[in-house]
Amino acid sequence: xxxxxxxxxxxxxxxxxxxxxxxxxxxxxxxxxxxxxxxxxxxxxxxxxxxxxxxxxxxxxxxxxxxxxxxxxxxxxxxxxxxxxxxxxxxxxxxxxxxxxxxxxxxxxxxxxxxxxxxxxxxxxxxxxxxxxxxxxxxxxxxxxxxxxxxxxxxxxxxxxxxxxxxxxxxxxxxxxxxxxxxxxxxxxxxxxxxxxxxxxxxxxxxxxxxxxxxxxxxxxxxxxxxxxxxxxxxxxxxxxxxxxxxxxxxxxxxxxxxxxxxxxxxxxxxxxxxxxxxxxxxxxxxxxxxxxxxxxxxxxxxxxxxxxxxxxxxxxxxxxxxxxxxxxxxxxxxxxxxxxxxxxxxxxxxxxxxxxxxxxxxxxxxxxxxxxxxxxxxxxxxxxxxx
Numbered sequence: 001x002x003x004x005x006x007x008x009x010x011x012x013x014x015x016x017x018x019x020x021x022x023x024x025x026x027x028x029x030x031x032x033x034x035x036x037x038x039x040x041x042x043x044x045x046x047x048x049x050x051x052x053x054x055x056x057x058x059x060x061x062x063x064x065x066x067x068x069x070x071x072x073x074x075x076x077x078x079x080x081x082x083x084x085x086x087x088x089x090x091x092x093x094x095x096x097x098x099x100x101x102x103x104x105x106x107x108x109x110x111x112x113x114x115x116x117x118x119x120x121x122x123x124x125x126x127x128x129x130x131x132x133x134x135x136x137x138x139x140x141x142x143x144x145x146x147x148x149x150x151x152x153x154x155x156x157x158x159x160x161x162x163x164x165x166x167x168x169x170x171x172x173x174x175x176x177x178x179x180x181x182x183x184x185x186x187x188x189x190x191x192x193x194x195x196x197x198x199x200x201x202x203x204x205x206x207x208x209x210x211x212x213x214x215x216x217x218x219x220x221x222x223x224x225x226x227x228x229x230x231x232x233x234x235x236x237x238x239x240x241x242x243x244x245x246x247x248x249x250x251x252x253x254x255x256x257x258x259x260x261x262x263x264x265x266x267x268x269x270x271x272x273x274x275x276x277x278x279x280x281x282x283x284x285x286x287x288x289x290x291x292x293x294x295x296x297x298x299x300x301x302x303x304x305x306x307x308x309x310x311x312x313x314x315x316x317x318x319x320x321x322x323x324x325x326x327x328x329x330x331x332x333x334x335x336x337x338x339x340x341x342x343x344x345x346x347x348x349x350x351x352x353x354x355x356x357x358x359x360x361x362x363x364x365x366x367x368x369x370x371x372x373x374x375x376x377x378x379x380x381x382x383x384x385x386x387x388x
Contacts, residue, residue: 013190018156018183022112022176023048024191025160026084030199031110032058033083035072037065037091040124041180042114045086066091070098073109077102078236080228082164082199086112089131090121093138099173100139101238106171106215106223106261108202110163113175114183115291117368126368127180129291130343132350135175136320142258144265146174146272147320149290153187159317161197162274168202170268171222177319179342181292181370205232213243215257221264265321273326274317279305280330283312284387285380286337288327288351290316292370293340300376309381324354331355335387338363338380340371359387 016024022045026034034053036046050060059076063069069085076083087095092113102109115131117123135147146166150159156178163174205212205224214234217223226232235245242248242257265272279301280286287297294315304311314330316323331337337355339348340363348362363379365371 013188015186015188016153017044017186018150018153018178019044019114020048021153021157021189021191022086022160023052025157026110026164027052027056027058028157028192028194028197028199029161029164030082031084031164032056033073033076033081034059034085035061035063035069035076035083036085036087037063037069039066039088039091041116041183042086042088042112044183045112045114066094067098070095070102070109070111074098074102074107077107077109078228082108082110082168084110084112084164086114088114088116088124089118089128089134092131092134096134096138099145100141100143102173103139103143103145104141104238104261105236106225107173107236108167108171109173110160110167111173111175112160113177115177115179117366123368125180127292127370128342128366128368129179129293130346130366131177132290132319132341132343132346135177142262144172144262145320146170146172146265146318147177148174148274149177149317149319151178151182151291151294151315151317153182153185154189154191155317156182157189157191165200166272168200169222169271170264171202171225172265179291205230209233214245215241216243217260217264219267221260221267269321272318272321273323275323275326276313276315276317277330278313278315279310280312280314282310283330283333284310284335285312285383286331286334287311287313287376287380288316288337288339288347289313289341290319290347293342296371296373297340297376299373300380303373304377304380307377307381309377309384311377311380322350322354327351327354331358334358336361336383338376338383340364340376340379342366342371
């Protein structure tokens with residue numbers, strides 16, 4: 001049976017795209033259910049999984065729209081299966097109500113959002129980075145969420161695997177966010193050998209069934225989940241609820257349970273936060289960037305230093321919750337911070353909030369063209385001169 005094994009043969013270097021790597025990472029992490037709706041530039045994720053999932057006794061289903069897609073994913077997850085969907089900006093907007101439901105009811109699921117030009121239908125085949133704030137604040141109310149921002153084909157694979165680990169262990173939706181340029185970029189990568197990634201298992205309820213409280217949690221703030229068929233009675237709702245899972249609007253009950261929900265990620269930051277630094281020790285100007293803009297910044301650091309400008313790079317791989325303490329540490333001696341991004345200034349707002357007294361400047365494009373390394377070098381050089 002050589003044919004079914006071929007898609008998972010990872011012992012040799014392969015030339016694949018970011019979206020292909022995402023599909024392989026999902027299967028390696030134990031994803032066995034995908035529901036989605038075609039949308040450029042994420043459709044290759046669905047196309048690959050439509051072929052890969054049947055080979056591992058998984059289920060692929062194309063739903064009638066994006067709302068139904070995430071609803072199906074939530075249902076599959078509640079049934080005990082690792083589940084995922086993939087979309088782009090307009091589809092991600094449609095998923096927001098159910099995304100908030102999954103966060104409130106603490107249902108593990110993974111959402112891939114491949115960013116494209118917007119707003120509205122925008123530019124389906126051009127890159128953008130304008131979903132940064134939507135991934136954090138897209139649904140109404142206060143809720144926890146994890147967003148991972150890979151910047152290479154191999155990293156798309158690895159962060160998809162990590163997304164499932166975090167989602168399952170922390171009982172929260174996790175978004176993997178990357179732009180069209182990363183999604184359809186092809187690189188030669190060597191992936192982990194098939195079977196070498198141990199899929200993580202969510203914490204299932206154990207012990208006496210009598211008096212089981214589905215939202216009672218221990219020190220890490222993450223409650224054990226009732227596995228279907230194990231005999232634990234549970235109630236799931238999007239309403240504010242007590243530890244029993246049943247709706248409640250009593251102020252003390254709501255505050256207690258909402259506080260646990262809103263602080264569980266902070267309790268587990270050590271397992272969530274990830275970032276990359278480059279040449280930050282003596283940097284005069286610090287760049288903060290994600291995705292294809294970070295790749296341009298990586299090159300810009302080398303070019304700037306050749307001309308005597310000490311440029312550094314801070315790249316958040318975990319975008320939300322933002323690695324605040326790490327950014328403060330690397331930025332404490334810089335003269336200015338530059339945030340190149342393919343939007344009107346979303347990431348810059350967060351960097352300004354964190355650094356407060358350090359001058360933060362933006363370099364923005366929203367015309368469908370990536371920011372070039374030379375643009376970053378020119379702006380950084382100007383900032384260096386202005387701050388001297």
